[in-house]
Amino acid sequence: MIDVLKSFKSLIKLEQVHTDNNVFKLHYKVTVIMLLAFSILLTNGLIPGLGLPDKPSDVSRQGYYQWVCIVFVVQALIFYFPRYLWKTWEGGRLRLLLSDITNIILRYVLKDGLGQIHFLDWLITGNFSMYGIAYAMYNHVNPMNSVFPKVTKCTFHKFGPSGTRQNFDGLCILPLNILNEKFFLILWYWLFLLLFVSFCALIYRALFLFVPKFRVYLLRAQTRSFERGMAQTVVDNISYGDFFVLYKIGKNLNPIMYKELVQGMHDYIVHRNKNYKSYPVGTDEV
Template identity: 40%
Template structure:
């Protein structure tokens, strides 16, 4: 367990070069670690503890295993209500029994979810290919490098202005991965709703008719019934009616409640992130505001001119550069870009270098 958390802490370490934003990190760092932790906790409890304990006199170990594998059920009104004897199948006409047989799959589902939340990061990392790290070079960090001079500044500006097409493709891939994060959250919520028989979508809602506690006890009951059949001495079928304690569901109730609220928050911030990216791409005034906020004390007319001349891909590279270098270095780069753009003839010659 200690080694597991050491690996998690290493995974949480933030790199020197930031190729994505904080919302992106919520997906592939915080969410992956949260779900992986849930999976480890439930796995240790499920396979190294006693997740179920049935109150029977005969064949206790066999019945415990049987009820865990095949699932248990509860009654709608009261799990101790024995007024519906013989209720053993999903096709029961009374329709008052609810079966649960997904407990043993929870830890595996969490592991698959952790992988799903890392996939957009994996795709973006493969597409990014270390381009921003090569662009920033040794000039990243909060302190201006001793090697920062006019020659290095000209080289950096040339790399920003040189290939608009490649920068546009770079930006499109990043936007696709951001949108994939939002789609991934929606798919995971729908999948968990299907996995819990339609109960996950409303699991954490507070309403007057049905409290959260009642809903948790319905989805993850701590007491449930199980029917076990065996052949008696005379060859006839005998029914053993067992009342089982599901201690693992005490943990499942809290884990899924926390997961429900976290996915809700993640869905909201992911939607806002996609909306922000749409404004970034299609509203030049918004890019002007971002540039002035990032390059402090930049004149409004200069910011408008730079935004008007640069493609959305070039501006995205410039904006990501501002997240990885200090303010003095970034202001020098922005000023140099303005000087080149304002001299159109010089800029054309500059592109051909």
């Protein structure tokens, strides 16, 4: 756990070698910073007071608002944990590969945004999944008043002169719920955006994994229009893992130097296996 907390410093550090993609950064950087900021604001915003209830006849017991700041920290750890695993498994190998050229393992663990939505839905008693829609559609009475009440009944226990416990009722204002309401609304929009972006990234990863033609397209794009036949030769003769490393190197290398690297790989493949069908330069055969 200490190692995970120490690795948080990378959230504000600009990386010279990119070992992950922008979708992953949205999860472990933007979301983690957002959740930690929300937690810090909540832990410094408690102001008790008195007020009048909206509907004294309605009784609803909700205690989750007391733990929201802790929940945000736990969620931040959950969002960052795949990044920690990736850094541990990658172990600086890509930086080492690039160290002589310019001054991997699993692409990333796709964060289950749907799982986070279900967790928050459970936390606030089934009111999170439709939170943003309900908030946007209300006219006069805020539907979230029942989820994050601003005024609540407080019961104080005190022992009387004879030693018997006495109960005293009061009204307490919950200013933290004003913040909670806004923070959860922001989280609703953000998590559903992450869910959509992550779904698109999953489709991209599926194409990357199962469609060789797509890898040929990516290789040509990185090398600035490398010959299709030569790109096809390279893709056909290396494994998925090798192509992934090659693709990551292309993300961090000058296109001209990268093209020379791929050209060298192509020439090595052709000379190593003279019986292999090498696609002629300029061909569109795939």
